[in-house]
Amino acid sequence: MRFQPYRSPSTGREVRAVLFDTFGTVVDWRTGVARHAAAFAAAHGHELDAEAFADDWRALYQPAMEAIRSGQRGFATLDALHRENLDQVLRRHGFDPGQLGGEALDGLNKCWHRLPPWPDSVKGLAAVRRSYIVGPLSNGNTSLLLDMAKNAGIPWDVIIGSDMTRTYKPLPQAYLRTAGFLDLNPGEVMLAAAHNNDLHAGRKAGLATAFIARPTEYGTGQVADLAPESDWDLSASSIPDLADRLGA
Incomplete structure (x- = not known):
């Protein structure tokens, strides 16, 4: 038929x-980001509420895009927005992004790809x-x-x-x-x-x-x-x- x-x-x-x-x-996304964040924290000897970390990172998603939707800034990819937001979330959870190295941070940012x-x-x-x-x-x-x-x-x-x-x-x-x-x-x-x-x-x-x-x-x-x-x-x-x- x-x-x-x-x-x-x-x-x-x-x-x-x-x-x-x-x-x-x-x-x-929540389970995936939390899993990668927990592994990242353990590798750096840091205790972390990984699910709260995932939630906080995701909470910056809409505000970052709104700046583009409203015309306040030009288009930037979601990868770029996630990377910008990552430093803020890390500081909120007791990390110093300046001490972690760009390669490690870029690797964590890639968790959204996995x-x-x-x-x-x-x-x-x-x-x-x-x-x-x-x-x-x-x-x-x-x-x-x-x-x-x-x-x-x-x-x-x-x-x-x-x-x-x-x-x-x-x-x-x-x-x-x-x-x-x-x-x-x-x-x-x-x-x-x-x-x-x-x-x-x-x-x-x-x-x-x-x-x-x-x-x-x-x-x-x-x-x-x-x-x-x-x-x-x-x-x-x-x-x-x-x-x-x-x-x-």
Whole structure:
């Protein structure tokens, strides 16, 4: 029987590509960063609350991008922003970055390239990929996303990093330029994400939307994004569940 692509109720178009938010939706950034930070601290004889370190580093993510989104500074890659923020986080946790050496700090910064996938991610993406174009729709730069995919076995068809779109979500151009690179109408692209705010912005830009629950992205005490907060096209408990709902 011929495969029938999912038709988005919100856009009225058949979905051709399913693009995924990556940090938190496809990969477990908190566990990965904490693991690398703990090893870094141990190698330097330093005690560390590694999960708090990961949370503090991640908390600087949006403010750093906002300076670019608002036009206060020119575009810089997420790798560059993470590296700028790293010194601040290290000081907060009792390190002196000036005593650590640039090579060691650059190595720690690369931990964002080596994040583990959620247990269902690789299997689920492979299932979606049988019927749809799959790729990230992420604020990560291309080399970061490429290294992450190679390390974690993530089966993307295409990687379009923020250094290609030259902008950051949730600005509309982050979504529209990605669709444009694929020569697709925005309504033929579905954004799959664990974050309701990302989905709101994607829908405003004309994309179809799917919520994927990641209730422990921020640990067991997470209070936000525990459930869909709007009438997204689809809502799933995992990426394999999303694949089923797409008929993949």
